[in-house]
Amino acid sequence: MSDVLVRASGLRVHFGDVRAVDGVDLEVRRGETLGLVGESGCGKSTLGNALLRLVEPTVGTVEYDGADVTAAGRRELRALRRRTAMIFQDPYASLDPRRTVAESIGEPLAIHRLHRGRDARRARVGELMELVGLDPRNGNRYPHEFSGGQRQRVGIARALAGEPDFVVCDEPIASLDVSVQAQVVNLLVRLQRELGLTYLFVSHDLAAVRQVADRVAVMYLGRVVEIGDGAAVAAAPGHPYTEALVSAVPVPVPARERDRQRIVLRGDVPSPAAPPSGCRFRTRCPKVFEPCADHDPVLQPTGPEQQAACHLHGVTDH
Numbered sequence: 001m002s003d004v005l006v007r008a009s010g011l012r013v014h015f016g017d018v019r020a021v022d023g024v025d026l027e028v029r030r031g032e033t034l035g036l037v038g039e040s041g042c043g044k045s046t047l048g049n050a051l052l053r054l055v056e057p058t059v060g061t062v063e064y065d066g067a068d069v070t071a072a073g074r075r076e077l078r079a080l081r082r083r084t085a086m087i088f089q090d091p092y093a094s095l096d097p098r099r100t101v102a103e104s105i106g107e108p109l110a111i112h113r114l115h116r117g118r119d120a121r122r123a124r125v126g127e128l129m130e131l132v133g134l135d136p137r138n139g140n141r142y143p144h145e146f147s148g149g150q151r152q153r154v155g156i157a158r159a160l161a162g163e164p165d166f167v168v169c170d171e172p173i174a175s176l177d178v179s180v181q182a183q184v185v186n187l188l189v190r191l192q193r194e195l196g197l198t199y200l201f202v203s204h205d206l207a208a209v210r211q212v213a214d215r216v217a218v219m220y221l222g223r224v225v226e227i228g229d230g231a232a233v234a235a236a237p238g239h240p241y242t243e244a245l246v247s248a249v250p251v252p253v254p255a256r257e258r259d260r261q262r263i264v265l266r267g268d269v270p271s272p273a274a275p276p277s278g279c280r281f282r283t284r285c286p287k288v289f290e291p292c293a294d295h296d297p298v299l300q301p302t303g304p305e306q307q308a309a310c311h312l313h314g315v316t317d318h
Helices: 044-051 074-083 101-111 118-131 148-160 178-195 206-212 230-235 240-247 254-259
Strands: 004-015 018-029 033-037 059-064 084-087 166-170 198-203 215-220 223-229 300-303 306-308
Touching: 004 044, 004 198, 018 033, 018 044, 018 198, 018 223, 033 044, 033 206, 044 166, 044 198, 074 084, 084 148, 101 118, 101 148, 118 148, 148 178, 178 198, 178 206, 198 206, 206 215, 206 230, 215 230, 215 240, 223 230, 223 240, 223 300, 230 240
Parallel strands: 033 198, 033 215, 084 166, 166 198
Antiparallel strands: 004 018, 004 059, 215 223, 223 306, 300 306
């Protein structure tokens, strides 16, 4: 059995002229949490959706457990839907306000024909609610009767109902109060350990990603510009964009926090409909030099478990 559960090769997702994902090669290893981090609009969520084939790739392939997802027919896609799931950023928007939370959690059981019979499904919904720290006696309530953190727990329970192997967590704590974020992160970590899940954890917040991720992939303007062991990327970033993200993470030691030198990037993120020539980061890069305008850098090793796409490391894609 391969240790790679999900593999994207040459993946592109274009919406007209907008190149939301524009040439991504990525592997998610079985049982790991791969953090996917970058600014808003860089293509992170689109990439997560493409891995589940919730949006159709324009070019490239996605393999799940060795099978080509992009070539899957209706029957194969139905089987994939059971083995994969998504946890959404806004738990309220992802739940039907006209359904009780028990009905929402139980919907995948009906779709995938699991735990047949009303009593069996009701019992399973209760188990899922307990698993995520909710009282099953509240299953007959509606989403608006729950707090934001509780609604996200409902969303997590719903995602787990089909008994998936791979879960895309799309900014799962971004809409929650800071006091609740750590609780949800700890819940996700516990569920991964108990259920043997594989996560893609999407976030614009590198500090949040570092709490949960085994490896980190940094995305900028439709491309992965760095990937590697989470601790290695944080300690010695190989790409100037990653350096800027790391510099923005608060340090919990007051004396070190006072001395922290933040890298402030100049200008705005270019339009994904008209990315710069050569290196896409060059218009904002504090270390830009001559080759950056002419050649598109490719990912190359910068450490034992680390790659970065930057001309500072001397290899270009001609």
